[in-house]
Amino acid sequence: MIDSLKEALTLSPDNIPLRMSLADLLLADKQYSEAAEQYKQVLQRSYGHQKAQLGLAHCYFQLGNFSAATVVYEQLEAQLTDHDLLRYIKCLVKDNNLAKAAGLYQGLMVLQPAMADAELDQLFRLPGGGPAPDESDDEYWETEESMFMEKPDIDFSKVGGMQKVKEEIALKIIQPLQHPELYKAYGKKIGGGILLYGPPGCGKTFIAKATAGEIKSKFISIGLHHILDMWIGNSEKNLHEVFDTARRHAPCVLFIDEVDALGASRADLKQSAMRHTINQFLSEMDGVSASNEGVLILAATNAPWSVDSAFRRPGRFDRVIFVPPPDEASRDEILKSLLADKPAEQIDYKKLAAATPEYSGADLQAVVDICIENKLTESMKTGQLSALSTKDLLAAAKQHKPSTREWFGTARNYALYSNESGHYNDILDYIKKHKL
Numbered sequence: 001m002i003d004s005l006k007e008a009l010t011l012s013p014d015n016i017p018l019r020m021s022l023a024d025l026l027l028a029d030k031q032y033s034e035a036a037e038q039y040k041q042v043l044q045r046s047y048g049h050q051k052a053q054l055g056l057a058h059c060y061f062q063l064g065n066f067s068a069a070t071v072v073y074e075q076l077e078a079q080l081t082d083h084d085l086l087r088y089i090k091c092l093v094k095d096n097n098l099a100k101a102a103g104l105y106q107g108l109m110v111l112q113p114a115m116a117d118a119e120l121d122q123l124f125r126l127p128g129g130g131p132a133p134d135e136s137d138d139e140y141w142e143t144e145e146s147m148f149m150e151k152p153d154i155d156f157s158k159v160g161g162m163q164k165v166k167e168e169i170a171l172k173i174i175q176p177l178q179h180p181e182l183y184k185a186y187g188k189k190i191g192g193g194i195l196l197y198g199p200p201g202c203g204k205t206f207i208a209k210a211t212a213g214e215i216k217s218k219f220i221s222i223g224l225h226h227i228l229d230m231w232i233g234n235s236e237k238n239l240h241e242v243f244d245t246a247r248r249h250a251p252c253v254l255f256i257d258e259v260d261a262l263g264a265s266r267a268d269l270k271q272s273a274m275r276h277t278i279n280q281f282l283s284e285m286d287g288v289s290a291s292n293e294g295v296l297i298l299a300a301t302n303a304p305w306s307v308d309s310a311f312r313r314p315g316r317f318d319r320v321i322f323v324p325p326p327d328e329a330s331r332d333e334i335l336k337s338l339l340a341d342k343p344a345e346q347i348d349y350k351k352l353a354a355a356t357p358e359y360s361g362a363d364l365q366a367v368v369d370i371c372i373e374n375k376l377t378e379s380m381k382t383g384q385l386s387a388l389s390t391k392d393l394l395a396a397a398k399q400h401k402p403s404t405r406e407w408f409g410t411a412r413n414y415a416l417y418s419n420e421s422g423h424y425n426d427i428l429d430y431i432k433k434h435k436l
Helices: 002-011 016-028 032-045 050-063 066-075 082-094 098-111 118-123 138-148 163-178 180-185 204-214 234-248 272-286 328-338 349-354 361-382 390-399 404-417 425-434
Strands: 192-197 218-222 252-256 295-301 317-322
Touching: 002 016, 016 032, 016 050, 032 050, 050 066, 050 082, 066 082, 082 098, 082 118, 098 118, 163 180, 163 192, 163 204, 163 317, 192 204, 204 218, 204 252, 204 295, 218 234, 234 252, 234 272, 234 295, 317 425, 328 349, 328 361, 349 390, 361 390, 404 425
Parallel strands: 192 295, 192 317, 218 252, 252 295
Antiparallel strands: none
16 A cells, blocks of 8 residues: 555655555554655645644654654644643653643643553652552651762862852851851851752752762752652642751751752743742742751752742842853863773873863763773774773864853853843853853
């Protein structure tokens, strides 16, 4: 049938029903790349053809091109069938848009419980599709605490560079614990919040963990998956329990990664459930139901412009600190640490650091990984262990471009045109200094 339709299309290439029949058959036969091409041909001849768009999105989904599928599904959200909606939700999860995915999945389960998906149930705290766990139970939290609580064995001495960031954290968090009587005399509470922002891979999580090690306190690290729950009210309950856990172990550093997802601007949210969660977050930070004395809240984001402005009010995240890519001295230290246990010749770290401007810590790790992969290939061919050299690492650096440039391209627009409060002056200073 497929061959017959292809032959027919050579005689009538603009026959849309014929081409759609071929595309649908290819899709059913799991020939996703060919089906996608046929759907594209339909869309070239009939712009906005809804069935072709959905078919193309389905092909993208099966091919693992989740971002492209998301774009199509987003445009047709109101017209999606239950199966298309489930695929859309999975695409959102793959793109790390968990907030919207949770809201859509919750709505789908209310209307069509038979569409339950085990993977999504587990992600949104519904193992086996059963009832949500009773998270007010002390036994549950005793088990949970061990999953995301630790006592770090690193401190600021392990953090290369970041002097300004360390000084800000010391003033806000460390010194109040070291001199409680002095702060008490001035009526200053021990605790508070700091929002760390900057390009990905520049050490925001590492500095948070080192802060806990510096004051020898417990460190609780949470992400969106610890909080979000598809059942109404459970996300707020989860958030309350996390803060309560931190209060029980004060002094304690509570670190919230990707806070822009949990503290998104309420003006941009259509799902009322997420608005309630954000309001609960604000309430917990204010210590409405219990004192946050001794709870040190650090949060990290790559997109500070997406965080609700209410979080930057004094008493919440009243310190917003820019974490830039490591400077040359810091890159020198990072490279030494990355290559410490690797077979290497005498490495010229200063030359390497000078050759990698704008590289984040994660970028430097990628450079070392590329170099090692090249050496492994060489060693397998010769049968001898080949040591890493400065020349090898410089060649690897040319293969990997710094990922921070894309971030600064986005940040520049916000710093230039949405900076009435001056929050992004540090970005402008960095761009000007480094001529980005």
